[in-house]
Amino acid sequence: MDIFLQQIINGLVQGSVYSMVALGYTMVYGILGLINFAHGEIVMIGAMVALSVIQLLTGAGFPIFFILLISLMLSMIVCMILGYSMERIAYRPLRNAPRLAPLITAIGLSIVLQTLAMMFWGREYHSFPLLFTNDSVHIAGAVITEVQIIIITVALVMMGGLLILVHRTRLGRAMRAVAENPSAAALMGVNSNSVISITFVLGSALAAIAGIMISANYGIVHYLMGALLGLKAFTAAVLGGIGNLRGAMLGGLLLGLIESLGAGYIGDLSGGFLGSHYQDVFAFFVLIAVLIFRPSGLLGERVAERA
Amino acid sequence: MRNALKRFLIIDKRNAPNQKRLAWAAFAVLAIILLALPFAIDGLFGRGWVRVLDFALLYIMLALGLNIVVGYAGLLDLGYVAFFAVGAYCYALLGSPQFGIHLPFWIVLPLGALLACLFGILLGAPTLRLRGDYLAIVTLGFGEIIRIFLNNLNAPINITNGPQGISMIDSIHLGEFSLGRTQEIFGITFPAAHLHYYLFLIFTLLVIFVSLRLQDSRIGRAWAAIREDEIAASAMGINTRNIKLLAFAMGATFGGLAGGLFAGFQGFVSPESFGLTESIMILCMVVLGGMGNVGGVVLGGILLVVIPELTRHLAGTAQQALLGKTVIDPESLRMLMFGLALILIMLWRPAGLWPSSQRRRELIAPAPPSV
Amino acid sequence: MTSPAATLLKISGIEKRFGGLTALSDVSLHIQAGEIYGLIGPNGAGKTTLFNILTGLYQADGGKFLFGDIEYAGRSKPHILAKAGIARTFQNIRLFSNMTILENVMVGCHHHSHTGIWGAITRHKNARNEEQQIAHRAAELLIYVGINRAHHMLAKNLSYGEQRRLEIARALATNPKLLALDEPAAGMNATETDSLKTLLQTIRNHGVTVLLIEHDVKLVMGLCDRIAVLDYGKKIAEGVPSEVRNNPAVIAAYLGG
Structure with a gap:
């Protein structure tokens, strides 16, 4: 029971990070129908920038809360600028190009960002400083650390905020209009270019936060961390139904849970044949199974073929 | 190159005789160049570049296989390297000390291709009704699943030898004649790299031939129709699922074939060679070269093998020569240039360097009369 | 012109719902081999939906249709129906x-x-x-x-x-037995419509039955042997053009009365 609960907690923590990153994929996909393959790298850059800021400010005697706030702000700003310029440079010129062209520029960007990060921060694993006491809460035999509580809380607040933004505000309405039909939205006076830019900026801000969250949870930062995380988050977005915000949140949480429960129990399930390194296999099998039965993901709208 | 080849492969009876003669002449020149290439490269740049050439041919085969799936049928496959892995491991397991089995390559190679084809069908059958990007992520997942299994199937029973991979794989050989060592034929010395070049060239030409023939056939038209408008295609009586499955199976077969050749050439396989990066690299070749166009895909394959090698040299030596010292770590600079090249080429030519002839025809076709 | 030939297509009680919206309810039609059959009705009446069911793009929620000698429950794949001999064009080319x-x-x-x-x-x-x-x-x-x-x-x-x-x-x-055309004259000028009319007659004379959705009333009235009118997913009238033209329900549907 306590192991089960522990795996649930770990899964929720991991899952909320996936959800935050998945939102970035899903927002861009919803509006442009484009897989922003470089999104994972933004998460990594966010973590790296935060790391540098924290390292810079730590010795100077500032209160921890202040350091955290500054590093968060700066890493969000850097990521937002990055997201914005990415769209301007690599995606906007290709908006009417064949569907796969922006995929290749995204891959190119991904390589460039990884390499730049490697040149800047080196190839080694950095330990991400512990910002809080290592206090933890015990619930029914399971342990949840303060950092994990904060991660889940922040993620929930952010996701709630995003939903309100998209569904209750003028900007959100414009975003949904552009997603539905860019040219009609333009005719109605929506500046679709700026809406698209804002989408990228918002997704990048979430990515920055997610980057800090995951680094704080594992205590490690590495220049290649974005690739696998991005892949998982994209999987989560598809699992939930890509283009659907609630789907990305649900998909992320589910993927986190599936992974951690899978890793915990896969050995028992397969009679000891498969070890916990099959965790990823488990996640992908679930994804494939879900898509076979629900081809548009869990919450994706069933696109009636328009004949 | 493509036109000459095409003219040779698909002899057009309506062609005037001297046009035909011209085509034959072009073909002869091309053949001589291709035959002499390894020696020229060896002499000019060194043996290492002949091996680069061999890899380029392998990647061209892979890119052409993926081109059937992505370029012809319009299905985005992000896990194509899985089929490459299946072919390679099939060869490795049946021709190495791993199990002590040493089957000849003319059995193992087709077996690997067949097995890859089977995997293609197994993956495609349940998933091909998914829409574009959903299919992409499922194929990606499949690729990762294969890789993870290869990585971990060393316990409890050791099948794949895990991350260490399988080494001492039999070289490609026919009886006593092995491509793995230098051979002398008619007084000419052929080093192993050269021998593999000729073998790979034969297979590459075969794959090109099959690709061209398929493209211009009833099956190829059905693929194009599905790519253009799947609903209209099905309403015209095309069984879209079967036709897509056929594309998947063909692509997988080529992947498996290239995999077997890779294992025999390299003498060593490990899961590391079959990651997502490889899948993406092959996709880049297809898209960057010009999806759906055999010539473009060949060009893409050559470029994406040669550019990284070239930048490796430029990043190191040229930096030394120009600046007198190494400012940026050559490996980083190489990746940076590679990433930038991908972005710039795509921005410059969104349809690829050498787009399919349909796009070209579109430019030639007369403008529609105003209604 | 329409000798009492065999029924080519017999649609009985086809139903189709999209969520809460009923697009087609209990639609039944008989189309004779060799005739030109018109399907008209205001926008959103369910004409294209019926086409999509006949050609396998949508699955019917109820009812069936008999084409030739084979009965379909409205759930077959498009390519099966194309093979059986139903070919179509699309409203938005x-x-x-x-x-x-x-x-x-x-x-x-x-x-x-x-x-x-x-x-x-x-x-x-x-x-x-x-x-x-x-x-x-x-x-x-x-x-x-x-x-x-x-x-x-x-x-x-x-x-x-x-x-x-x-x-x-x-x-x-x-090689269809039934050619289903979804608004083939949309966007055409008078000359083009005229030659289209000739073409459709030629096609029919060569033995292909034609099922036609069309808004151009003049074209439908002049071309079709029989006409059915759909409104809100129901068949409200059927008959030769002159009958349909004077049917009060049809007039009401078109005038929104």
Whole structure:
């Protein structure tokens, strides 16, 4: 029971990070129908920038809360600028190009960002400083650390905020209009270019936060961390139904849970044949199974073929 | 190159005789160049570049296989390297000390291709009704699943030898004649790299031939129709699922074939060679070269093998020569240039360097009369 | 003109719902072999939905239809129905726009030709012959529908009226018994509509039954042997044009009364 609960907690923590990153994929996909393959790298850059800021400010005697706030702000700003310029440079010129062209520029960007990060921060694993006491809460035999509580809380607040933004505000309405039909939205006076830019900026801000969250949870930062995380988050977005915000949140949480429960129990399930390194296999099998039965993901709208 | 080849492969009876003669002449020149290439490269740049050439041919085969799936049928496959892995491991397991089995390559190679084809069908059958990007992520997942299994199937029973991979794989050989060592034929010395070049060239030409023939056939038209408008295609009586499955199976077969050749050439396989990066690299070749166009895909394959090698040299030596010292770590600079090249080429030519002839025809076709 | 021929298509009690919206309720029609049958009704009446069920793009929620000797529950795949002999065009033209006009029509020949992978690669004698026959047939059909253009021209470069004709040629290439046309005259001028009318009559005279959705009332009245009127997913009238024209329910539906 306590192991089960522990795996649930770990899964929720991991899952909320996936959800935050998945939102970035899903927002861009919803509006442009484009897989922003470089999104994972933004998460990594966010973590790296935060790391540098924290390292810079730590010795100077500032209160921890202040350091955290500054590093968060700066890493969000850097990521937002990055997201914005990415769209301007690599995606906007290709908006009417064949569907796969922006995929290749995204891959190119991904390589460039990884390499730049490697040149800047080196190839080694950095330990991400512990910002809080290592206090933890015990619930029914399971342990949840303060950092994990904060991660889940922040993620929930952010996701709630995003939903309100998209569904209750003028900007959100414009975003949904552009997603539905860019040219009609333009005719109605929506500046679709700026809406698209804002989408990228918002997704990048979430990515920055997610980057800090995951680094704080594992205590490690590495220049290649974005690739696998991005892949998982994209999987989560598809699992939930890509283009659907609630789907990305649900998909992320589910993927986190599936992974951690899978890793915990896969050995028992397969009679000891498969070890916990099959965790990823488990996640992908679930994804494939879900898509076979629900081809548009869990919450994706069933696109009636328009004949 | 493509036109000459095409003219040779698909002899057009309506062609005037001297046009035909011209085509034959072009073909002869091309053949001589291709035959002499390894020696020229060896002499000019060194043996290492002949091996680069061999890899380029392998990647061209892979890119052409993926081109059937992505370029012809319009299905985005992000896990194509899985089929490459299946072919390679099939060869490795049946021709190495791993199990002590040493089957000849003319059995193992087709077996690997067949097995890859089977995997293609197994993956495609349940998933091909998914829409574009959903299919992409499922194929990606499949690729990762294969890789993870290869990585971990060393316990409890050791099948794949895990991350260490399988080494001492039999070289490609026919009886006593092995491509793995230098051979002398008619007084000419052929080093192993050269021998593999000729073998790979034969297979590459075969794959090109099959690709061209398929493209211009009833099956190829059905693929194009599905790519253009799947609903209209099905309403015209095309069984879209079967036709897509056929594309998947063909692509997988080529992947498996290239995999077997890779294992025999390299003498060593490990899961590391079959990651997502490889899948993406092959996709880049297809898209960057010009999806759906055999010539473009060949060009893409050559470029994406040669550019990284070239930048490796430029990043190191040229930096030394120009600046007198190494400012940026050559490996980083190489990746940076590679990433930038991908972005710039795509921005410059969104349809690829050498787009399919349909796009070209579109430019030639007369403008529609105003209604 | 309509000798009491056999029923080609007998639709009985077809239902279709989209969520809470009932698009078709209990629609039944009989179409005789060799007639031109018109399907009219205000926008959103369910005409195209019925087409989509007949051609397998939608699945019916109830009812069935008998085509030839075979009964369908409205759940068959599109290619099965195409093979059975129902071919269609689309309201918002759906050509293979980056393929040549000849290739477009040749795709229509797909299901009654057989060359597989092996034939495509080796190009043995049968494969070559079949390919030639298909190309020949496609070229004939292009002329038949009145497109006199270079065969290698891309479909998307045709004029609007020609694109509609190309869709008809492509559909005819499947050797249909029933040709279902979804607003073929939409966007055409009077001359084009006129020659379309002639074309449809020719097609019928060559033994293909025509099912027509059309808004151009003049065209429908002048061309169709019989007409059915749909409104809000229900059949409100059926009969020869003169009857339908004077049917009060039809007038009400069109005038919104």
